[in-house]
Amino acid sequence: MTLGHEPLVAEVLSTGTLKGLPQEHFIGGRYVPAHSGNTMESFDPARGRPFASFAAGDAADVDAAVAAARKALNGPWRQMGPAERGRILDRAATLLRERAARFAVVESLDSGKRLLEAEGDLRGVARAFEYYAGAADKLHGDSLPLGRNYVGFTTEEPIGVAAQVIPWNYPLSTAARGIAPALAAGCTVVAKPAEQTPFTALMLAELLHEAGLPEGVLNVVTGTGAQAGAPLVAHPGIDHITFTGSVATGTQVMRAAAEHVTRLVLELGGKSPLVVLADCDMDVAINGVIEAIYENAGQICSAGSRLILDRSIAVAFLSRLATRVKGFKIGHGLTNPDLGPVNSARQLEIIDSHVQRAIASGNRVYAGGSIAKSEAADGGWFYEPTIIEAQGASDPLAQQEIFGPVLTVQIVDGPEEALNAANATPYALVAGIYSTNITDALRFARDVDAGQVFINEWFAGGIEVPFGGNRKSGFGREKGMAGLRSYCKLKSVVARI
Ligand code: NAD
Secondary structure, eight states, rough: OOOOOHHHHHHHHHHHHHHTTTOOOTTTEEEEETTTOOEEEEEEETTTTEEEEOOOOHHHHHHHHHHHHHOOOOOTHSSHHHHHHHHHHHHHHHHHTHHHHHHHHHHHHHHHHOOOHHHHHHHHHHHHHHHHHHHHGGGOOEEEEOOTTEEEEEEEEEEEEEOOOOSSSSHHHHHHHHHHHHTTTOEEEEEEEEETSHHHHHHHHHHHHTTOOOTTSEOOOHHHHHIIIHHTTTTTTEEEEEEEEHHHHHHHHHHHHHTTTTEEEOOOOOEEEEEEETSOOOOHHHHHHHHHHHHGGOOOOTTTOEEEEHHHHHHHHHHHHHHHHHHHHBOGGGOOOSSSSSSSHHHHOOOOOOHHHHHHHOOOOOOOOBBBGGGTTTTSOOOOEEEESSSSSSSHHHHHHOSSSSEEEEEEEEHHHHHHHOSSSSSSSEEOOOOOSHHHHHHHHHHSSSSSESSSSSTTTOOOOOOOOEETTTOOOOOBBHHHHTTEEEEEEEOOO
């Protein structure tokens, strides 16, 4: 499918920016400036330079957005039947497909991700709206078997105003997987995109209103976590929080939620194990590893960041993998290189500090191992695609999320040791296994602690598949019908007859 992005890419590459980006909050169905009048800048990660500014929101803007969302909860949105809500979401899916080129270019420019990946994200985002459009009028309760003298049933009611706090690695995908089910369930929303990537959430709000969403049903406030995120999650007018981000911030959000007993879903970090057994199809597994850790320069909560590899194939596997990785071209995400930049100077520093500490401790490096300095880097924030071996399961490299293009390798003997290694971190988001023995693969799926398990294809599945973590990776589920129920409150009704 050709998306017609060429003129937009040419504009960015020649001028360093794109005309017509939204610069204000979206509250009550229209763009409004920050109450304080303050703005901040967003950076092109491939050049390390600002390309546009946007509203720096604070508690006053959050108050206005929550007020708009509360008002909208009792407006036309409440009267609208589920089928009509679904129709609006379906129109949004159509508009997203029509405007995918512009959305994808903005997403790539703002986050740094390769354009091909951003285009894939757009397809997923349109699918999310389509999926929940179809689900809106199928959100039925149960009838309860209480005997002849009673009629009992349950209903699923919208939870109210749902706050969405969104990270910078999948700005639009994360927004969509929260906003689409919340709207399908009949909630209203206040979203706070990451300060590194504010634009596509604003564009999405505008598009949804064009698709027929009543004013105030979806509001977007931009700004930092401290200035705009913290007042949002602590707001008494919020009924539910979906937070996607780091464990450290998630812990603060959970504390803030406790104050008003606000419900929440936490999607936090990961250090997800990718197990490769001796009987794998090696070509499939090598491609799988490359996608799992180098997609979006490894800045994916569900990246396969720990390769747990059977010793009997380790030498051959690592040599083939390292040869592929050393041949990667890096460059601006909009030029579709093999590897794009990481999102910020801070992220680059964090990644390098993990790797340099490991190298100083004597860990073996198979590829990469430093900040990329090639000409293609052009002042941007690039890290070499890296493969580095951990020294045992307790090595910080095997325990801590790095959130960059850095693959940690752990070498094990057989499926049992692989499983033990897989389960030996505080995280439990996703896990994967490459094996041609379906029994070994399904035993691993049964015994590994993870919210989602991939067999012979990392990232297999789509919006239909519930997603979320256990342990330090958080709790609650997004996507699938489970994601829709996150935005509902269950009511039981019993009548004596
Ligand atoms: P972060 O926690 O710093 O920021 C995430 C969001 O929270 C941003 O919008 C930020 O502005 C906001 N925020 C920051 N402080 C806040 C506060 N005190 N109150 C309310 N909101 C606040 O995360 P990050 O470092 O930008 O993102 C990377 C992390 O996100 C990684 O750990 C990664 O694993 C995780 N992540 C998880 C998932 C998932 O689905 N499980 C998806 C993407 C990223």
